[in-house]
């Protein structure tokens with residue numbers, strides 16, 4: 433996001449990434465490749481598989497970045513985006529179970545039932561994938577806050593929110609719904625070359641999530657489908673948004689109770 437914005441403002445921008453592709457924790461390789469191509473087309477230079485050996489200073493200000501390959505990149509500004517580590521010290525000192533964050537159950541209770549945890553610091557088993565996750569997003573934190581309040585009031589609802597995220601990178605409106613880890617196949621709608629497409633990710637025959645580039649309708653429909661517990665077949669996805677809307681409506685006629693939840 434910052435690379436695209438600074439480039440549009442006329443700056444010379446170099447992205448230095450340690451692993452072999454961009455956005456490794458966040459999106460599928462096909463989306464990462466697309467983001468890279470669009471950024472490079474605007475003149476952003478991207479170095480993958482490269483780390484920063486050191487920063488050089490001049491009169492107390494940063495003057496250059498020296499990469500692991502020995503290249504010296506003169507710089508007026510360095511922006512470091514290398515992730516976060518959850519602050520679990522307080523919970524740990526209280527004897528609460530920690531596992532890549534503060535472990536919580538489906539009601540946001542920690543291993544000490546009177547103590548709840550939510551948000552970036554909380555790890556939980558996700559209903560969608562069956563895997564353990566610690567999500568860092570506003571939507572996750574606020575959905576968990578609402579559920580934690582209900583737990584405190586004595587309700588026993590299980591966390592069932594559909595995760596979604598977004599990012600605007602230059603002319604790419606990237607929207608994600610669901611969780612795509614564990615996916616083994618995908619269906620593509622739209623046209624990558626036109627910068628308008630969606631990737632429907634599957635584990636076997638089950639829809640895990642959708643990544644959309646400049647197709648907000650697919651994203652919104654995806655939120656409705658996953659929220660209703662509806663997993664269209666890859667063949668239905670291939671019929672496009674109209675086919676999917678009809679299939680969702682048919683599913684909701686058969687499963688009215690779940691759809692109304």
Ligand SMILES: Cc1cc2nc3c(=O)[nH]c(=O)nc-3n(C[C@H](O)[C@H](O)[C@H](O)COP(=O)(O)OP(=O)(O)OC[C@H]3O[C@@H](n4cnc5c(N)ncnc54)[C@H](O)[C@@H]3O)c2cc1C
Pocket residue numbers: 519522550551552553567568569570571573597598
């Ligand atoms: C640069 C940046 C950009 C982001 N962009 C997006 C985005 O576009 N979309 C999105 O969905 N998410 C985004 N996020 C993530 C989002 O901000 C977090 O997921 C969200 O704020 C998590 O909420 P939280 O309540 O878990 O934690 P926080 O918002 O970090 O709140 C935790 C609070 O607890 C306080 N605290 C810590 N320890 C103690 C203590 N011992 N006693 C009392 N208070 C304490 C902290 O000071 C802090 O105020 C972004 C994050 C960053 C850093």
